[in-house]
Amino acid sequence: MSDQTAGRLPVADRAAMFQAIRRLVLDDKAAFAGVVALYAAAAGAGAALPVMLGEVIDGIGGGWTASRVDLVCGVIVALVLVQLILMRTGRRLGYRLGERAAARLRESFIDRVLRLPLGTVERAGTGDLATRTSGDVGAVAELLRKTGPEVAVSSIEAVVLVAAAFVVSPLLGVLFLVGVPTLILTSRRYLRLASPVFLSERAAMSEIAETLTASAAGAQTVAAYRMQTERGDAGYARASTHMERLRGIVRLQTWFFPSVDLTFLLPAVFVTVVGSLWYLEGWVTVGQVVAVAMLTLRLDGPVFRTTMALSEFQMGGAAMARVEGVHLMPDEVRDAVPDGAEVRLDDVTFGYGDGPDVLHRLSLHPKKGERLVVVGPSGAGKSTIARLVAGIDRPRSGSVTLGGVPVADVPLETVRRKVILVTQEHYVFTATLRENLNLAAPEAGDAALLDALATVDARWVADLPEGLDTMLGEEHHGL
Incomplete structure (x- = not known):
């Protein structure tokens, strides 16, 4: 656990971040297993297409009849439809799985934030907490419902395609993996360098939110002391820092994505050129070369989607580290028992x-x-x-x-x-009066709520048009 800025809430390390994501996903094990099975089946159906096409090419050269060729081509068309259905169903279930995980994350995060000591929250600053509550939780939710399933689909599809290449021809399967060392080296370097860059970008975003919130909340004070220039300069300074962090992300991507493009080209070139030479030697058939070459082309899709998602994955991972950091804060020990109320x-x-x-x-x-x-x-x-x-x-x-x-x-x-502390600010949520009161006592019934209102002489509730069901907020009934 690290705390990058004095007073700010802590940030979880990579191990704690991955453990938190794993816990969120595995809380719904049955759905997760179903999604993986659907993705694997869809990837298998997709990998079978070039393999069967290669069989057709070799079969035509080997004397297949027209009816047999038509039959195999009909199976290929059927597999396309099967893959479409399986992929759509898997994505739909994966999105639901991610949405449920995101909901659990929001609930646990809000529950933990509400249990933090108020002094700790105030020292952290409203900007840091607001960014974690909104932007960071939203980024993690996007990771769980979209980016995560996208990477899972692509990873499963890539594994199935590699396995299919080795089934068609072990020799050509080796050529299939020519670009893997380049991909592994560049990805590891990118992930190692990107993590601190994305974390610093999220922290810079918190600083912007803190500055804007403070300036907006104290607008009258700023105007009274003629501090508009100072507050404006502070905002520009925070924005410049954030822009520099974004430039750092772009600089990383300018060398990473071209390196990934190279991994797309190498396998296809090697399979086509070397496979043709091996065909002349009689080691492989034309159909095998065509099948593996098509598999390499199909591999471009999942690998490209995975690498493109790495930036979003890093963004979501950095946000998750900040969200999980709140959970890693030690609980405040408060166990004294007062004798009376003096x-x-x-x-x-x-x-x-x-x-x-x-x-x-x-x-x-x-x-x-x-x-x-x-x-x-x-x-x-x-x-x-x-x-x-x-x-x-x-x-x-x-x-x-x-x-x-x-x-x-x-x-x-x-x-x-x-002890009741009534602040100068009022806190009313856009909800019914009953829902606002139930935030303090979720189990309280109408009678208890009315008694509490009467205790503070709030008998005006009897004059409200809908009583406890009256909607409050700027667009509804104002208090």
Whole structure:
């Protein structure tokens, strides 16, 4: 596990990334086995076409009758239809398999993010978290439902074509593999160099999102302090960094793809030229040369699709490493049990990160039923006190206790029943009022929801046109 930028959420290593992908796929073993079987059958039907065509050529030279030739040609046409049906069915099931895996990924990721300590999330920055939640999860979903099945199809088809070439003629089958060393060497080098490049590109994208989010959220402050130029320069700097990362990807591809093109040409040339010489020596037949030559041409398709998908695979793999990095974060140990609900701040000193102290030896002992109003200019530490009482942050010195124990050591579920932190921002999702409330208590019924609303004097719910079923959001009912 690595953490490339201070404060950012960690990034999983390659082993953890591949293990996570494997776990997602194998959670649906039956469907995965069915998809592989369909792809293999489709590849077998496709490989049989040039083999049977070679048999027809040799058969005509060997005295086959016209009816026998027609029969074999009819079988070839039937195999084309069979391959089409098998491939379509396999792709459809593969897409569904990938979609289910992507759904499981989204659910587990959101579940983990919601269980992260709020302080950790804030230190990571909204841009990093937003990019992982949207762009990275989307890239992995695309890998699972499209790129992954595409690579699987191409790999199975390539293996079947190579096996078919050796079945037709072991001698020509050896020539079939002439381009493999070049392909292996170039692919290994590309994958080794591409992984850090794609990871840095995703990280640069997070920096862009962080800068844009901060500028948009603080637009009024930016305007008040006339910081438009500074914020614009920061955005341009992040965009320039991202563009340089993209150029690095393009530079890798400018030598990789021509190298792959060479692997397409070598087998066909060797089979045609050397196979013709071997035919003159009587070692192979014309039909065998034609069959293997056609197999080499058919190999271009799966190899080309696989190599073209490597960039998307690297992009998805880099995104998966960032998504999985959130799961690798250690759980925060909070097991203290408060005795009561008394809140005390004793000689508290606090500062953010490595910055200066913003609270200096503060002590507060609010009594039961007492209302305490903290007044001060922006930056005086009002919100900081609330964060400490809610257990989001820990003091540098002194203690903040709830029921006699450090509030930052109390499980979040317990803290949330005793301390309610209402932020300046409002968080309303485009959904019904009931669905918004059920986010906090999924098992709560209508009676419990109405009681909770009454507790905070939100009796206005009775005046809503559809009660708890009223849709909220900018395009619906505003609160």
